Amino acid sequence: MKIRNSLTAIGAVTLLTLGTFGGLGSPAAAAGPDDAVSQSTSVDDGRTDTGAAVFAPPSSTDNAERASSSSEHGLARCWNGRTSGRDFFMTCSGTGNKVYLDCTNGGRYKFGTVFYGTWNHRLTCPVGTSAVWGGSWE
Numbered sequence: 001m002k003i004r005n006s007l008t009a010i011g012a013v014t015l016l017t018l019g020t021f022g023g024l025g026s027p028a029a030a031a032g033p034d035d036a037v038s039q040s041t042s043v044d045d046g047r048t049d050t051g052a053a054v055f056a057p058p059s060s061t062d063n064a065e066r067a068s069s070s071s072e073h074g075l076a077r078c079w080n081g082r083t084s085g086r087d088f089f090m091t092c093s094g095t096g097n098k099v100y101l102d103c104t105n106g107g108r109y110k111f112g113t114v115f116y117g118t119w120n121h122r123l124t125c126p127v128g129t130s131a132v133w134g135g136s137w138e
Contacts, residue, residue, distance in 0.1 A: 034054070040099075056107060083133065099134060
């Protein structure tokens with residue numbers, strides 16, 4: 001009986017620990033189906049960043065620049081732009097730029113992280129939509 005009670009207590013502590021630390025995951029992991037998510041990796045030092053953004057109607061006054069499939073200068077130099085289903089991929093290099101994603105639901109998803117240096121970005125549209133394009137913004 002003592003062994004059984006000990007195993008039950010160990011199991012309960014393990015579940016509580018996993019539940020407590022499981023909630024400390026990245027913002028992207030906590031994003032809902034109506035959110036867009038990002039996963040970015042620094043080419044310079046290998047750091048990674050994840051984030052989530054919610055729907056916002058596109059605005060013509062937001063200083064956004066579309067990424068190019070080759071090379072483009074503006075807020076940041078972004079290249080290698082391509083889509084694949086819900087995902088948009090690009091590489092950007094700049095000092096103090098943010099990224100955005102346009103999806104087939106007519107929304108522009110702006111991510112709040114400010115990037116310095118060269119980063120590879122994977123931006124993912126919400127469930128039920130596809131990526132149209134993306135780029136950088138101030």
